[in-house]
Amino acid sequence: MDAAVIALPPFAELYRLYRTRALAIARRIVGDADDAEDVVQDVFTRLAQRPTGFDGRSSCSTWLHRVMVNSSINWLRARKRRERLLHEPEAPASPENQAVGTEMQRHFEEALAKVNEQQRQVLWLREMRGYSYPEIASMLRIPEGTVKSALHRGRLRAQAEMKERGQEP
Numbered sequence: 001m002d003a004a005v006i007a008l009p010p011f012a013e014l015y016r017l018y019r020t021r022a023l024a025i026a027r028r029i030v031g032d033a034d035d036a037e038d039v040v041q042d043v044f045t046r047l048a049q050r051p052t053g054f055d056g057r058s059s060c061s062t063w064l065h066r067v068m069v070n071s072s073i074n075w076l077r078a079r080k081r082r083e084r085l086l087h088e089p090e091a092p093a094s095p096e097n098q099a100v101g102t103e104m105q106r107h108f109e110e111a112l113a114k115v116n117e118q119q120r121q122v123l124w125l126r127e128m129r130g131y132s133y134p135e136i137a138s139m140l141r142i143p144e145g146t147v148k149s150a151l152h153r154g155r156l157r158a159q160a161e162m163k164e165r166g167q168e169p
Helices: 011-030 033-049 060-086 095-112 117-128 133-140 144-164
Strands: none
Touching: 011 033, 011 060, 033 060, 033 133, 095 117, 095 144, 117 133, 117 144, 133 144
16 A cells, blocks of 8 residues: 655745754754755755655654755765865875974964964864864854954964964964
8 A cells, every 4th residue: 555645734834843943953964054054945945846755654843854864964975075076186195295294283283372262263173174264153153254354363373473483384
């Protein structure tokens, strides 16, 4: 016996009731508020455009939770594929280059200790972790302009500190 597709609540009501929860699920999985918003918009757009496959064996909220989890995981997989396509494989660094890189990183971390807390956080997230300005602003809950100015001032202070120690950045 085939399970009949059961109708969900009207789209506007579904969106109003579950958007916040869906956003929290996506944010937990993809790790970024902007990316999570993209996933949520994609899911709700698909739900508005075509039949859902909701069969009523579970509650609407349980079914939507599973859809959000699966869509978020698929989004992460697609992001990894896109990143692999964008970056050509690099040749492994020579032992000399690795040693220089490790030494420079140590000097940079020592210089970071001399800048204020906000600048240190912004510098670390940008230079060492590779986060974008919007991502850093979201993580630290500060305006993007503050991220940019803290990054600029932090870089200047860290460079000055490295020069004082005779370690060119």
